[in-house]
Amino acid sequence: MTGEFVLVTGASGYIGSHVVFALLEAGINVLAMENSTSTESGSLKKLQETSDKKLQICRCNLLNNEEISSIFKQFPISTVIHLAASKGVSQSMSSPLACYSNNLLSTINLITAMKQYKVFNMIFSSSCAVYGDQSQLPVNETAQSHSPTNVYAKSKKFVEEMLSDIAKADKEFKFIIFRYFNPVGAHESNLIGEDPSKLQVSLLTLMCNVALGRKEKITIFGNCIRDYIHVMDIAEAHTVALKKFQDNFNFKVINLGSSRGTSLLELIQIFENVNNVKIPYEIKEKREGEIEAIVADTNLAENELGWKARRNIESMCRDSDFASQEIHYETNINESDENIDSNLNYNDFQNQQNNIGPLDNFNNGEYEIPKHFSYHKIIDQRITYND
Numbered sequence: 001m002t003g004e005f006v007l008v009t010g011a012s013g014y015i016g017s018h019v020v021f022a023l024l025e026a027g028i029n030v031l032a033m034e035n036s037t038s039t040e041s042g043s044l045k046k047l048q049e050t051s052d053k054k055l056q057i058c059r060c061n062l063l064n065n066e067e068i069s070s071i072f073k074q075f076p077i078s079t080v081i082h083l084a085a086s087k088g089v090s091q092s093m094s095s096p097l098a099c100y101s102n103n104l105l106s107t108i109n110l111i112t113a114m115k116q117y118k119v120f121n122m123i124f125s126s127s128c129a130v131y132g133d134q135s136q137l138p139v140n141e142t143a144q145s146h147s148p149t150n151v152y153a154k155s156k157k158f159v160e161e162m163l164s165d166i167a168k169a170d171k172e173f174k175f176i177i178f179r180y181f182n183p184v185g186a187h188e189s190n191l192i193g194e195d196p197s198k199l200q201v202s203l204l205t206l207m208c209n210v211a212l213g214r215k216e217k218i219t220i221f222g223n224c225i226r227d228y229i230h231v232m233d234i235a236e237a238h239t240v241a242l243k244k245f246q247d248n249f250n251f252k253v254i255n256l257g258s259s260r261g262t263s264l265l266e267l268i269q270i271f272e273n274v275n276n277v278k279i280p281y282e283i284k285e286k287r288e289g290e291i292e293a294i295v296a297d298t299n300l301a302e303n304e305l306g307w308k309a310r311r312n313i314e315s316m317c318r319d320s321d322f323a324s325q326e327i328h329y330e331t332n333i334n335e336s337d338e339n340i341d342s343n344l345n346y347n348d349f350q351n352q353q354n355n356i357g358p359l360d361n362f363n364n365g366e367y368e369i370p371k372h373f374s375y376h377k378i379i380d381q382r383i384t385y386n387d
Helices: 014-025 042-049 065-074 089-094 096-116 151-169 203-211 231-246 264-275 299-305 313-318 322-327
Strands: 005-009 030-034 055-059 077-082 121-127 174-180 182-184 218-221 228-230 251-256 281-284 366-368 382-384
Touching: 005 014, 014 030, 014 042, 014 231, 030 042, 042 055, 065 096, 077 096, 077 231, 089 096, 089 151, 096 121, 096 151, 121 151, 121 231, 151 174, 151 251, 174 231, 182 203, 182 231, 203 218, 203 264, 218 264, 228 231, 228 313, 231 251, 231 299, 251 299, 264 313
Parallel strands: 005 030, 005 077, 030 055, 077 121, 121 174, 174 251, 182 228, 218 281
Antiparallel strands: 366 382
16 A cells, blocks of 8 residues: 555544544545454454555554554554543543553653654544533633543543643644544444444433333433534544644644534433434433533634534434444344345445334344335344343
8 A cells, every 4th residue: 555644543433433434435544543452343344345445454552662663663654643542431530540541641652652753743532521611601712621520531631731732842743632522423324333332332322222122221410411413523524634734833722513502301302203212211410520511612623624513413313323333233143144245335325314213123132124224235134132
């Protein structure tokens, strides 16, 4: 393969796999980094099969400097998109040392290797959690950051400050800090999506699990207001941002949100209406470290990048469809079925809308995709769910 690569850390994760997808669609050579201590990603392998050799996959532990150095020696890298991190508010509060170690040390090691191999462009994934509780919404990038309310948010804020200091001292570096608000949904083809078996998943994915009968109900903690944004809008922002490195700057912080606040109860209702299901739920008190309300001001993203979220909350709920989520992550799929094409190409499914009906075919852990399911090559595929 000729040309330089964009290195994506955390590429097998929920956001990472969608960023990889968007980069490939833009014709960019991608080096997708998985954690060498974790299992291999099926979603990345599927993208590699359909990427016309523009995707290379590597495995590396970002806490191991030798492994990082070997990657930079092997591949010509122009830009790093750093997504790998420990996430989860409650886990960060109970295990702060692990969160700080993963999120801070991994970034230090990565920056050290970048400097050694003269790679100076980085997009860093931060979080709206760094704002803490704000009295005035929507919040813009110049808002005074109140003390972050949890360890995860503090780790992101620490990294932001570290990168700002590096940019001031070394003018060769250029950092774009994206503060994600609340990404949900999946690529419209549903070839990739959020793994519902993971400990930390979005509320939409929890609702998918309830709709599939894998959970009896969901639990929400308070009725917090969030700015939900389609994960593909976030992914596409990274593609647009690569052009920004041609400009003269060293450090930029940019919000990525939809600029619309939605309460948890509103989100449940929208999901039910879009997917024609009922989601039982219970409400408990807001958890320690949770922000009451947060909504993005995205004017800077529009002015600096020409980027604006395009997909609405209904699209997010539709693209988180309960049936299509399970296609990619359940292991017991009957691939001998004559209707299954195991070499699906994502280009075949661009811009399709998946309108799954009620769960009238769900019974004893099996769900048969209705006849109107829009993946023409996998109609009647039967999927078995194993707990």
